[in-house]
Amino acid sequence: MHRVSALPRNIIHVAAIETAPSSTLIVLWRDGTQARVDLADWIAIGSAPLASLREPALFATARTGLYGASVVWGEGDSDLAIDAFHFSLIAAEQRPFGSGEAAARPQPAP
Numbered sequence: 394m395h396r397v398s399a400l401p402r403n404i405i406h407v408a409a410i411e412t413a414p415s416s417t418l419i420v421l422w423r424d425g426t427q428a429r430v431d432l433a434d435w436i437a438i439g440s441a442p443l444a445s446l447r448e449p450a451l452f453a454t455a456r457t458g459l460y461g462a463s464v465v466w467g468e469g470d471s472d473l474a475i476d477a478f479h480f481s482l483i484a485a486e487q488r489p490f491g492s493g494e495a496a497a498r499p500q501p502a503p
Contacts, residue, residue, distance in 0.1 A: 405477045406461035412453050416446070420484065423461055428484040435475070435483060442473055 406423035413419055416433040436446045446452050451466055458465040458474055465474040 405481045407457045407464060407477050407480070408461060410455050410457050410464055412455050416452060418455055418464065420464075420480070422481075428488065430480065430484045430487060432475075432483065445473070 407420055408423045408425075409421040411419040413429065415431065416436055417429060417431045419427065419429050421427050432446070436443050446466060454466050454468070456465055457463075458477075461477065463474045463476045464480055465471055467473050
């Protein structure tokens with residue numbers, strides 16, 4: 394029998410969301426870090442329901458989902474959402490990096 398003694402503590406959760414212009418969200422992660430995430434590309438390549446997020450009034454309804462496991466748009470029990478894990482992947486792709494991070498990257502062989 395396999396038992397789980399405790400849930401992992403490194404699960405990604407959204408603590409708070411704030412909307413910004415141009416399909417951008419400012420996210421406060423539960424670990425206290427913050428990121429600015431532009432969702433324009435995610436919306437552009439998504440399905441028809443995601444296209445509705447191009448409407449500023451709907452995009453402005455962004456809120457934290459149940460237990461911080463997602464970001465949700467719309468009223469009530471909307472299905473228009475992105476889970477915190479995939480949202481964090483988009484945030485990581487957009488995170489600026491400096492010389493320290495660049496130096497840590499493996500260099501191509503000559």
